[in-house]
Every structure is written in C-alpha cells, then in structure tokens.
Amino acid sequence: MxxxxxxxxxxxxxxxxxxxxxxxxxxxxxxxxAEEISAxxxxxxxxxxxxxxxxxxxxxxxxxxxxxxxAPAGSVWSGELTDGTCIEILTGAPCPPGAEAxxxxxxxxxxxxxxxLPATIRPGQSIAPQGSDCRQxxxxxxxxxxxxxxxxxxxAAFGRTSVRATxxxxxxIIATGEELAHAGQPLRPGQVRNSNGPMVSALVREQGxxxxxxxxxxxxxxxxxxxxxxxxxxxxxxxxxxxxxxxxDFVPRALEQFGAETVFHGVNQKPGKPILxxxxxxxxxFGLPGNPxxxxxxxxxxxxxxxxRLSGRKGHPQVFxxxxxxxxxxxxxxxxxxxGHAVPTESTGGWRVELLAGASSADIFQSCTANxxxxxxxxxxxxxxxTEVQFTWMGCASRSDE
Ligand code: AMP
Ligand code: MG
Numbered sequence: 268m269x270x271x272x273x274x275x276x277x278x279x280x281x282x283x284x285x286x287x288x289x290x291x292x293x294x295x296x297x298x299x300x301a302e303e304i305s306a307x308x309x310x311x312x313x314x315x316x317x318x319x320x321x322x323x324x325x326x327x328x329x330x331x332x333x334x335x336x337x338a339p340a341g342s343v344w345s346g347e348l349t350d351g352t353c354i355e356i357l358t359g360a361p362c363p364p365g366a367e368a369x370x371x372x373x374x375x376x377x378x379x380x381x382x383x384l385p386a387t388i389r390p391g392q393s394i395a396p397q398g399s400d401c402r403q404x405x406x407x408x409x410x411x412x413x414x415x416x417x418x419x420x421x422x423a424a425f426g427r428t429s430v431r432a433t434x435x436x437x438x439x440i441i442a443t444g445e446e447l448a449h450a451g452q453p454l455r456p457g458q459v460r461n462s463n464g465p466m467v468s469a470l471v472r473e474q475g476x477x478x479x480x481x482x483x484x485x486x487x488x489x490x491x492x493x494x495x496x497x498x499x500x501x502x503x504x505x506x507x508x509x510x511x512x513x514x515x516d517f518v519p520r521a522l523e524q525f526g527a528e529t530v531f532h533g534v535n536q537k538p539g540k541p542i543l544x545x546x547x548x549x550x551x552x553f554g555l556p557g558n559p560x561x562x563x564x565x566x567x568x569x570x571x572x573x574x575x576r577l578s579g580r581k582g583h584p585q586v587f588x589x590x591x592x593x594x595x596x597x598x599x600x601x602x603x604x605x606x607g608h609a610v611p612t613e614s615t616g617g618w619r620v621e622l623l624a625g626a627s628s629a630d631i632f633q634s635c636t637a638n639x640x641x642x643x644x645x646x647x648x649x650x651x652x653x654t655e656v657q658f659t660w661m662g663c664a665s666r667s668d669e
Contacts, residue, residue: 271602274534275572278544279582281530282551282573288434292422295414297475298432299579304408307425309398313361318393321375321382322348322356322366329386353382362394369393433579436502438471438479440464441494443509443518444557445486463507463562470566473662474574491521502577505570508557511541518554519543527552537601539565559631564604564640567661585660589618590653599647606634607641609658620658
C-alpha cells in the first residue's frame with residue numbers, strides 16, 4: 268500500500284492546470300493569471316495634486332497672489348499658470364502647465380480671492396509627476412500570479428474588464444449509501460443523515476469554487492454508474508462511501524464500468540485507508556470513505572490538492588510545526604491524521620496544537636472546530652505534551668474569535 272506522501276504526489280502529478288480562459292474581472296478574484304499585465308498608460312496620467320491647496324509658481328514664495336481659477340478633481344483648468352497668480356486645486360486634480368508646486372490649504376493665509384504663500388516652497392511639492400506610480404507599458408503582474416483583491420484594483424485601474432486566467436474546476440458530489448436519509452426527512456430505523464454531501468460542498472466552496480452539484484445514490488452498481496455518467500461536465504467527481512471491499516461497496520466496480528483508470532486504491536493512513544483516486548480522460552475522480560472524518564481528511568488532503576493544481580496553483584498544502592498541547596499514544600503501522608486546533612503562541616511565535624478527538628473517532632462531531640490536522644508517522648510512540656509535530660492548515664475554524 269502506498270504512503271500518504273506518495274498518494275499526494277500522485278494526485279499532484281495527475282492533476283494538470285485547466286486551460287486558461289478569458290474571465291470577467293468580477294469572477295477573477297483568487298484565480299491564477301495566464302497573461303502579462305502591463306500599464307495601458309502612465310499612472311498618474313497627468314501631474315496630480317496630492318493635497319487640497321493651491322497650485323503656485325516658486326517665484327511667488329512669501330508673496331500674496333490672486334486666485335485666478337479652480338481645479339476640482341475630475342476637471343482640467345485650461346489656462347497656464349504664470350508668475351503672480353495661483354489656482355485653487357483639489358486632491359486628484361491635474362496641475363496646469365506652469366504649476367511648480369502645490370501648497371496645502373493649511374499652510375497659507377487666505378483672504379477672499381488672495382492667498383499669502385509661505386516663504387519656502389519646495390519645487391514639485393505635493394505634485395505626483397505623470398507616470399510616477401507606473402509608466403505606460405510597465406509590467407505589473409504576470410502568469411502564475413494570483414489575482415488578489417489588490418490586483419483586481421490594479422486591473423480595474425488599467426481599464427481591464429476581463430483577464431486571461433486559469434479557471435476554477437467544477438466539482439460534483441455523489442454520496443452513496445442505502446442508509447442515507449434525504450435532507451429534511453425523519454430518520455427511519457437504520458438510516459443516517461447525509462452529512463458528507465453538505466460537508467464536501469462546503470469545503471469546496473471554501474476554496475472559492477462554485478457550489479457543486481450533489482447527488483445521492485443507493486448501493487447499487489447501476490445507480491452508481493448512472494450517477495457518474497450524469498457528472499460528465501465536472502472536472503472533479505467526489506464520491507463518498509462504498510469504496511471499500513464490502514459486498515455493497517460498488518464504487519470500484521462502477522468506476523471500472525465508467526471506464527475510469529485507477530491511480531491508487533488504498534493509502535497507508537488512519538483514518539481513510541480505502542481512499543480511491545482514478546481518472547477518466549481529463550476528469551479526476553475521488554472515492555472517499557463514508558466515515559465522515561475519513562471523508563473530511565480525504566477532501567482536505569487529496570481533493571484540495573487536485574483543486575489547487577487544476578486551478579494552476581501549487582498542489583502541496585501549507586505545512587507547519589507546532590507543540591502538542593496533549594499527550595497521545597499512537598499505534599504504529601499506519602500514518603495517523605488527527606484533527607486539531609492550532610493557536611499561535613505569543614511567547615515563542617510558534618504554534619500550540621490541541622487535539623480534538625481520540626485517534627479512533629470515526630466521526631466529525633468532536634472535531635468540528637478543527638482548523639488543522641496533525642500528521643503522526645506510522646510508528647508506535649507516545650507523544651508527550653509539548654512534543655513538536657507537523658500539522659497542515661485547513662482554514663478558519665468554527666470557534667469564537669480568540
Ligand atoms: P462506507 O464507506 O460506505 O462503508 O460508510 C462508512 C460509514 O460512513 C457508515 O457508517 C456510513 O453510514 C457512513 N456514511 C456513509 N456515507 C455517509 C454520508 N454521506 N454522510 C454521513 N455518513 C455516511
Ligand atoms: Mg456505504
């Protein structure tokens with residue numbers, strides 16, 4: 268059986284970035300750019316006043332001069348400034364030809380349409396010269412960079428309404444299980460609620476992706492295979508349950524019928540050993556065990572890596588080291604993943620990680636405030652409180668703000 272590290276590498280190697288597309292600026296947040304972005308013109312496009320004040324000539328320092336015009340932002344004062352005159356100018360307005368400095372309003376004495384200027388005025392004071400932020404044609408962003416909020420501002424300033432970027436993948440979820448009750452219905456004996464479907468959907472949306480299509484199917488070969496066919500448009504199909512070797516575990520057989528090629532089935536980890544990863548053409552398919560905690564880790568560790576790769580990002584998750592806040596005994600044989608809550612320690616600048624559930628818990632209830640998972644190697648060992656361990660960040664947690 269392969270190790271969790273080998274499994275992660277296989278996912279990352281199999282998942283190639285989606286072809287770039289032209290995407291509207293409103294939908295580009297968080298995407299990876301696939302083009303060079305350079306300034307369409309000089310910024311600022313004109314010498315810009317940086318203060319509310321008066322555009323002046325240096326020769327008039329210490330003198331009283333008349334105000335011969337006004338330039339609010341968004342307008343152009345069409346004259347040329349000459350010695351012995353000034354204009355009132357507001358922040359963001361173009362300085363007229365002849366203006367050598369802007370003297371802030373608070374540094375002059377004004378009497379009606381006359382202003383007394385200070386004795387010293389620095390050349391160019393409070394004027395941002397044309398092109399001082401950025402020259403026309405200057406490269407500002409490029410392929411591989413992420414369109415963060417600041418980048419959206421830059422693109423909008425450059426007049427862009429769309430960009431070429433790697434789109435986000437589409438995900439579909441198929442929850443398998445005869446025992447799954449439909450949402451909102453009372454539980455009949457033997458039934459459980461489908462918590463994996465909504466959880467996977469939430470975790471996928473947390474990555475910025477569109478809400479996935481969700482299907483639920485009974486434990487039958489034909490219904491499972493039909494559900495796979497119904498997800499033709501998805502880049503990633505996530506199945507929950509039915510992936511092990513039980514009589515009613517139809518996912519491996521349905522995938523065979525679907526024509527998918529298995530990349531791996533079974534990873535030496537706890538929980539989540541039966542996890543399956545397959546591909547059909549460009550589609551990636553994950554069979555996650557139905558046990559909610561296994562499903563959760565499978566999603567965070569492997570599906571999230573595939574989402575990142577398809578989106579043009581690096582596949583590997585962010586890994587940190589921190590001190591365990593608890594003592595735990597680990598049985599060897601399989602790599603252990605444990606839900607945890609990591610908190611920065613003020614004194615050392617490091618992390619302290621609290622474990623949220625016993626190593627054997629199959630469910631998510633005790634760990635629903637987790638913000639990370641701890642990875643402990645496949646060796647029998649007792650970890651004392653304070654032992655440094657590796658953990659992977661999973662994102663914000665359902666805790667009150669600390
Ligand atoms: P399976 O992987 O199909 O053998 O399921 C393992 C365990 O997870 C069983 O106890 C199932 O009832 C439970 N389970 C399967 N699918 C879901 C689901 N969608 N939501 C919650 N629990 C599930
Ligand atoms: Mg099942």
